[in-house]
Amino acid sequence: MAKIETKDVNLFYGDFHALKGIDMQMEENTVTALIGPSGCGKSTYLRLLNRMNDLIDNVKITGQILIDGEDIYRKGINVDELRIKVGMVFQKPNPFPKSVFENVAYGLRVNGINDKHIVEETVVRSLKHAALWDEVQDKLHKSAFELSGGQQQRLCIARALAISPSVVLMDEPASALDPISTAKIEELIYELKKDYTIVIVTHNMQQAGRVSDFTGFFYLGELVEYGRTADIFTSPKKHQTENYITGRFG
């Protein structure tokens, strides 16, 4: 069974048809990259998977989205619970105005876990997991805003990992970072694959090629092509995909 499966998903912003009949399956412990020009719907699609689009008014969704075989848009589903299972890292580092420690502990605390030992242990483990521990272990109680951009983004990853999701969504996680920080994040993604199913939206073709197992190319709200990254990059079946990958537009 696929970890994530979407069947004929359509999304409308008012009259605007933003996603058109998307069918997609993602296997457990893989990295899937979503690529395409701006406004093609890839971020919108990503945000369907943890129901982040719920926050926007006037959105209509049809079709089915299954995670672990469960329809996440079914009535009566607990959205908070879904979001614990499906973590998210955003485009720009967005730490809370709290200490490094409290940033990571936030997800635990809002879910009722306040036991000092468990919280401490989880924070340390998550920071290590996000390859940030060595850099922040003596700054745990300083404001998260004192970290560099790249560190902040890894802190956001650690924060997402702390609540033990099984899926991690990443919305252009390195677009606001310098090359060295980007390299660190990519390395991290590769590491995380062992424990998580990762879906990453990226603008950066090379990045998609480097980190992902599967790639989906979105264009004007449609999933033009989806397959193994190696195949997409070396022998795209569709003309548009080829044009985009070779940099003729986008």
Add this chain to the structure above:
Amino acid sequence: MSLNMNEKIARSKRRSEMFAFGIFRALSFLVVAILFVILGFIIIKGGSAISWKFLTTMPTDGMTGGGILPAIIGTFCLVGGSILFSFPIGVLAGIYMNEYAKDGPLVRFIRMMTNNLAGIPSIVFGLFGVSFFVITCGMGDSIIAGSLTLGILTLPVVIRTTEEALKAVDNSFRQGSYALGATKIQTIRKVVLPISYPNIITGLILSIGRVSGEVAPILFIVAYFTTKLPTSVKDQVMALPYHLYVLATSGTNIEKTRPIAYGTALVLIAIVLIMNLLANALRRYFGKKVKMN
């Protein structure tokens, strides 16, 4: 290890959210209810007192009968005079602050002063009006002294309204105009003001509603009672809000003065309501026009 969310925690999260949101919704409806109770009360009680005659005749029998004409005319004169002073100067000042003034110590000082002026209690304006306009400038208890006092009270509102409207104009419009070789003044006149004037006008209309209801600044300037309609700016006039205050607090014959007080209150409320409706209508009208363009 996965964090299996405990059913109990999930429920308590939901419950506390529902509880909190319920409270906030209730509080919001309470505030709406407060407004409607006040408005409804005044409208119902005042409605029976109001007639064409009430609006167009003089008070009689020591203010226990008759109408409120002099108070309406007085308020009209005072408000008219005050906006003659505050609108042009305030709009110019707003343009200066947003378009000309470079961010430096001078502008910061002026802005601080404007903020301070806005924060000064209205009764202090009353004191100032008496000692400056009435006595030092020798204007006496006149329309002009009252108008100027109300005018300086309105000034910060007008300035802020103008500034905000100008700030909302995207800088690209200005740059586009400069790029075509227009001077600063041409840019302001031909580009910035045409875009921002709907917001300025809406703000100004709202401020008319506000200033009509002010009493404290003119408490020592307007007349307690007069049946003489003003013929010059040096005359003393009655004012609606002060008339309401007098009727409400110092009436000796409450059964007779209360209906007049309710009627006066309704007229005041009506002015505020009309100004608000007008402003909202204009907002919608201009909003549509902008969309159409």
Add this chain to the structure above:
Amino acid sequence: MNKKFIKKLGEKLIHGLLTLSGSITSIIVLLIVIFLFKEGAGLFNRSTLGDDMVLAVNKSNPLNKIKAAKVKAIFDQQVTNWKQVGGKNDSIIIIRLEDLSTYYTEEQLGANLENVGACVSKLTDSLSGAVVYVQKKFVTKDFKGKVLPEEHLSLTEFFFGKEWFPTAVPSAQFGILPLILGTLWVSLGAILIALPLGLGVAIYLAEIADPRLRGVLKPVIELLSGIPSVIYGFFGLVVIVPLIQQAFNLPVGETALAGSIVLGIMALPTIITVAEDAMRTTPRAMKEASLALGATRWQTIYRIIIPYSISGITAGAILGIGRAIGETMAVLMVTGNAGVIPHTYLQPVRTIPATIAAELGESAQGGIHYQALFTLGCVLFVITLLVNLGVEYVSSKRKF
């Protein structure tokens, strides 16, 4: 060439006009300060006895000066011995102009009071404990007693004096402590009512209400802030005051509580608007991050949004208090205006603005009472200045 010159001149003129308009608020504030403080400072520079009145005492009286409060105590007969006010052991004999007839016949005083001066002189000379309160003109050249000058009001007496009797005779009392406390009580009560209510509404508007509901609520709040204060006062007077009177079974319903309720309603729009604006500045990304971690919207509100916008919320609260302190008409109409130090909320109080509003009309222009009201104006001005500075300080604080 000529055209260009005219155009340039025009630009310069307009610029000048704009600069002038821009600086007008500063000029006005300056004028307000000058006129307020010029009149207000006079209070500390004159006798509270009344402009042409004096106190005459026996030459042997060791006192050289006396405070206004003591004069009042003497004439109210709360003090009956000079020892109690720092003099020698001698009982005090109070003599007002009208009391002279108990010592002298009308003939002796003269048909046109032409001999009063001599009588006063004789009286003060013969009665060692006498204190005579008469017009200055009766203290003649051959006066045998001595004039007891009154000490000028000190700042301490002004701010901490417990009695506000601006028209008391012989000595007006200008202690504003009851007025300050009255103002603070009413404002504090108002903010206790308005803050939870206002914050709740602000949260609802900023984070919970859907846009359509918000579109209804915003104009309501705008309207609430547009209603004139005298209408609030009137509503308070005819609805809230009687309700309080019945609910607590009081002799009068005009109380601090009534003032607080009315002011609380009036402060609502300020608090709601400022707090809502502050909450709206919370970056969307931060809210989303919280939700993405499984937090509910409510958890996001109180764990992220409120801490993030706390400086703006505080600014709103301070502004609300500032408005409450300066509000005049509504308070004047519902608080009962008793100038005593309040002990409960169910008691009439008198605030600073209400005092000015109620008394300026009755005070003689340029007189000591008139000046005292301007001094009150100065106090109000300084309070609002502090409030403004407080708001500026709070909102300029770095957001993490």
